[in-house]
Amino acid sequence: MKNEVEILTEIARLIRIDVVTMIHMAGDGHPGPSLSCADIIAALYFNVMRVDPANPNWPERDRFILSKGHACPALYAALARRGYFPHAELPKLRSLGSILQGHPDINKTPGIDMTSGSLGNGISIGIGMALAGRLKGQKYFTYVLTGDGELQEGIVWEALMMAKKYRLGRLIVFVDNNEMQSSGYVKEVSSLYPILPKFEAFGWHCQEIDGHNIGEILDAVKAAHDVTDRPSMILAHTVKGKGVPYMIGNNSWHKRVPTKDELNLALAVLGGDD
Amino acid sequence: MMKTESTRVAFTEGLMELAKEDPNVVLVCSDSMLVIRAQPFIKAYPDRFFETGIAEQNAVACAAGLASCGLTPFFATYAGFITMRACEQVRTFIAYPGLNVKLIGANGGMASGEREGVTHQFFEDLGIMRTIPGITVVVPADASQVKQAVKAVARIKGPAYIRIGSGRDPVVFDNYEPFKLGKIRILKESGKDAALFTNGFVINRVLKAAEILEREGIRTLVAEVHTLKPLDVESIVQILGETRAAVTVEDHNIIGGLGSAIAEVIAEEIPVPLVRVGLRDIYPESGRPEELLDHYGIGVADIVNAVKKVVKRKGSS
Numbered sequence: 001m002k003n004e005v006e007i008l009t010e011i012a013r014l015i016r017i018d019v020v021t022m023i024h025m026a027g028d029g030h031p032g033p034s035l036s037c038a039d040i041i042a043a044l045y046f047n048v049m050r051v052d053p054a055n056p057n058w059p060e061r062d063r064f065i066l067s068k069g070h071a072c073p074a075l076y077a078a079l080a081r082r083g084y085f086p087h088a089e090l091p092k093l094r095s096l097g098s099i100l101q102g103h104p105d106i107n108k109t110p111g112i113d114m115t116s117g118s119l120g121n122g123i124s125i126g127i128g129m130a131l132a133g134r135l136k137g138q139k140y141f142t143y144v145l146t147g148d149g150e151l152q153e154g155i156v157w158e159a160l161m162m163a164k165k166y167r168l169g170r171l172i173v174f175v176d177n178n179e180m181q182s183s184g185y186v187k188e189v190s191s192l193y194p195i196l197p198k199f200e201a202f203g204w205h206c207q208e209i210d211g212h213n214i215g216e217i218l219d220a221v222k223a224a225h226d227v228t229d230r231p232s233m234i235l236a237h238t239v240k241g242k243g244v245p246y247m248i249g250n251n252s253w254h255k256r257v258p259t260k261d262e263l264n265l266a267l268a269v270l271g272g273d274d
Numbered sequence: 275m276m277k278t279e280s281t282r283v284a285f286t287e288g289l290m291e292l293a294k295e296d297p298n299v300v301l302v303c304s305d306s307m308l309v310i311r312a313q314p315f316i317k318a319y320p321d322r323f324f325e326t327g328i329a330e331q332n333a334v335a336c337a338a339g340l341a342s343c344g345l346t347p348f349f350a351t352y353a354g355f356i357t358m359r360a361c362e363q364v365r366t367f368i369a370y371p372g373l374n375v376k377l378i379g380a381n382g383g384m385a386s387g388e389r390e391g392v393t394h395q396f397f398e399d400l401g402i403m404r405t406i407p408g409i410t411v412v413v414p415a416d417a418s419q420v421k422q423a424v425k426a427v428a429r430i431k432g433p434a435y436i437r438i439g440s441g442r443d444p445v446v447f448d449n450y451e452p453f454k455l456g457k458i459r460i461l462k463e464s465g466k467d468a469a470l471f472t473n474g475f476v477i478n479r480v481l482k483a484a485e486i487l488e489r490e491g492i493r494t495l496v497a498e499v500h501t502l503k504p505l506d507v508e509s510i511v512q513i514l515g516e517t518r519a520a521v522t523v524e525d526h527n528i529i530g531g532l533g534s535a536i537a538e539v540i541a542e543e544i545p546v547p548l549v550r551v552g553l554r555d556i557y558p559e560s561g562r563p564e565e566l567l568d569h570y571g572i573g574v575a576d577i578v579n580a581v582k583k584v585v586k587r588k589g590s591s
Contacts, residue, residue, distance in 0.1 A: 059344065106342065106371045114342055115371045118362060124332045125367065128339020128347075131324060135300070135345070155363075158329035162336070166324075 067122020120153025149181030211236025353379025401530015465493020
């Protein structure tokens with residue numbers, strides 16, 4: 001009998017297989033940033049979040065906003081495997097008529113709680129969701145996953161101020177700290193490090209974890225749940241392209257399509273889909 | 275002395291009536307609660323008021339989050355801070371998902387920005403909002419119309435933008451006039467020499483010009499186009515079929531607003547001569563509202579001349 005961490009680790013591996021396969025078949029997409037957040041998404045959708053795939057708009061459900069919307073292949077894979085829509089939809093990513101848009105779309109994909117992809121906006125939207133839950137007396141949590149690069153957007157800091165002011169204990173933000181953005185290393189493009197003290201200075205509850213360690217992800221969420229008087233940030237150290245060795249350290253995989261040979265190489269490392 | 279009544283107070287009054295009936299109605303402000311005279315709402319419904327600070331992008335995105343969970347947020351501040359600073363949030367997170375957020379833009383128009391100067395005179399708002407698919411765009415004539423328009427956009431599901439004024443807004447309708455979203459309103463019809471399409475409080479000037487023209491033997495039809503989107507194309511085409519000439523009068527850049535909307539209908543449906551009266555693609559300056567309108571070519575005499583010009587072109591075509 002596998003324990004919870006082993007089960008989620010296995011799901012994250014399957015999500016990674018889906019990510020590289022669907023981007024290869026679709027001929028477009030962002031593999032590197034999808035792979036860096038696969039473990040967090042697996043933990044959220046297969047353990048943490050109270051959701052009902054048969055009723056995606058259940059008003060009491062926990063919310064998730066993929067602020068770094070370009071990583072949606074990982075989210076689409078999780079939603080498909082969780083039963084929101086057939087797995088066979090995944091290769092239709094980014095094609096005309098597909099329910100899987102190039103970036104998440106609240107109206108086209110069951111399970112997507114908000115349109116996203118224009119960077120920096122997720123925390124503000126999460127604030128709205130958290131405030132609505134409080135006003136309506138609902139107990140759901142709102143989870144936001146942002147990149148580290150997108151924290152360069154000014155709206156992020158507008159949101160940090162407001163979330164603290166309203167003491168939004170049910171708002172939990174993961175920062176997928178893979179240290180890279182479209183044109184290179186975050187520290188070189190426009191450094192916003194260190195991230196954690198900045199959130200702390202804005203009054204947030206902060207934790208720092210290995211974003212590929214399922215046990216640490218689950219523990220951090222539990223700790224964040226216990227903080228009721230302010231919002232939480234979990235700084236997750238991650239690796240862009242995690243799971244596919246030839247993508248690691250090569251930022252061309254921010255947005256690049258694996259060839260058939262490259263796909264096979266990736267699948268050989270990730271193992272079979274069983 | 276011109277009678278004035280605050281469109282800002284009217285907004286809050288309309289909102290209060292909505293809030294009383296519907297617990298999902300909430301208000302978002304970005305340090306704009308005094309600007310839009312929201313104190314009565316905040317006093318009555320403190321839990322339903324959300325202050326973002328001076329952070330309009332955050333306010334619009336936050337409103338999107340509120341709406342996605344079943345609330346009906348109104349976000350009210352100066353027109354340009356919604357339509358320009360937070361334009362992308364309006365487009366991507368409210369209009370594209372079709373969320374039920376109502377945007378209220380104060381100081382809409384050069385004259386409503388008046389002595390504040392260009393930073394607070396917003397004469398591009400309607401053009402910007404009109405190019406975004408899925409937003410209802412409304413320019414009520416005066417305070418009583420604002421109050422009705424606020425309730426009218428609440429009855430439809432989906433995004434809406436309402437332009438309001440300075441708080442010292444000329445009254446256009448002395449008596450109660452029912453507001454019908456999406457329909458033009460014929461204000462005066464003395465004949466069919468030309469049609470005058472207009473909106474906002476410059477209607478008062480248009481009606482004066484129509485009287486002067488009538489005394490000179492030029493008979494016009496004056497129509498208020500308060501809903502710029504969706505545009506009442508059918509009624510506009512019908513009027514143009516009868517008058518075969520049109521003048522538009524608006525407190526907005528000549529590009530993008532009512533003049534452009536009517537020009538588009540004319541070009542596609544019924545080619546007739548058109549003269550547009552508005553701010554001619556330049557930046558105005560500070561001044562008293564009526565002075566500004568006169569100075570920048572939106573005076574009664576300018577309207578009269580525009581009609582004469584279009585009637586002449588019609589005769590020679």
